[in-house]
Amino acid sequence: MTALTAEELSFFKNYGYLLKSNAIPTSLCQRLVDRMWESAPAHLDRDNPKTWTKISLENASNDPLLVHQGTRWQLRSASTEQLLIDAAWHPTIVGWAEQLLGEGTLRKHTVGGKPMGSWGVAWPGGPVDPQLGEGVRGIYATLPLGDEPSPDALHTDGHPFHLGVVLLLEDSPSNGGAFKIWPGSHRRFYPLFPMQYDQARIPFYEHLPSFKGLIHPKEYLEEVRAVEADTDPVDCHGKAGDLVFWHHRMGHMAGHNTAVPPCIRQAMLYDFCKTDLDTMRLTPPHEDMWQDWGQALQNADAPVSNALKQAQRLT
Numbered sequence: 001m002t003a004l005t006a007e008e009l010s011f012f013k014n015y016g017y018l019l020k021s022n023a024i025p026t027s028l029c030q031r032l033v034d035r036m037w038e039s040a041p042a043h044l045d046r047d048n049p050k051t052w053t054k055i056s057l058e059n060a061s062n063d064p065l066l067v068h069q070g071t072r073w074q075l076r077s078a079s080t081e082q083l084l085i086d087a088a089w090h091p092t093i094v095g096w097a098e099q100l101l102g103e104g105t106l107r108k109h110t111v112g113g114k115p116m117g118s119w120g121v122a123w124p125g126g127p128v129d130p131q132l133g134e135g136v137r138g139i140y141a142t143l144p145l146g147d148e149p150s151p152d153a154l155h156t157d158g159h160p161f162h163l164g165v166v167l168l169l170e171d172s173p174s175n176g177g178a179f180k181i182w183p184g185s186h187r188r189f190y191p192l193f194p195m196q197y198d199q200a201r202i203p204f205y206e207h208l209p210s211f212k213g214l215i216h217p218k219e220y221l222e223e224v225r226a227v228e229a230d231t232d233p234v235d236c237h238g239k240a241g242d243l244v245f246w247h248h249r250m251g252h253m254a255g256h257n258t259a260v261p262p263c264i265r266q267a268m269l270y271d272f273c274k275t276d277l278d279t280m281r282l283t284p285p286h287e288d289m290w291q292d293w294g295q296a297l298q299n300a301d302a303p304v305s306n307a308l309k310q311a312q313r314l315t
């Protein structure tokens, strides 16, 4: 494996993400996509792109272990299978993640453990919490949206973790539903939460079912509007086996899939957490936002060239 350069580490610090090509072999990607198709919505024919349309309301399912909803087809029941964990922990990827977070600090996944979604959702009607799982988040497919208007809107994730990964399993063109990030927003959002990893939730009570969810500081909501207004998002499209690393406070969204000809965005999503995440969660944001990260990343202070900015689609 080729180590991340000092310039790439500096880029990650500055912009909060890093695109890397050829993280895993395409033969492994194909095995993962084959596994994904075992869970396909009934109306999809793998060999007939004309069938690659949204899931109808009557065929929709919100089962947290296998979501079939609109353009979302998300397989979570396989989150702790050997095949998925082996790909997530490919030595090349682990080498890079350890440069970012520190050697020997990554919390392991458990083959055969509880998949994400086993515990249900964070609150009734809410999202599934990736901390409630012992493997990857899952394989997530984004089906073509068609001609519907599709405005961009960012969010940050509400559960604690360190480093997000979106690993493409098939080629995904621009506007093909790839992950979208707002570069540099991690530095703007990080100090605005009371705690450095968590976001506050309203306690859920059965007698008041409409009062639930995350509760955001006013300063954060204002900054979300500012980032959306002053920063162009980066579409993390690429080839099978490419990935994007992203910081836990990065503004992001699941891209809309409006590519022509139609394609299905196939990706594996997962988080790297450090073994002592739960201790780190107890403190408010640090003065130095990289205090919990690896020494190589903390030390990185190389100038970032225009060539790397272009390769990372910043300009």
Ligand SMILES: [Fe+2]
Residues within 6 Å of the ligand: 155, 156, 157, 252, 253
């Ligand atoms: Fe998210």
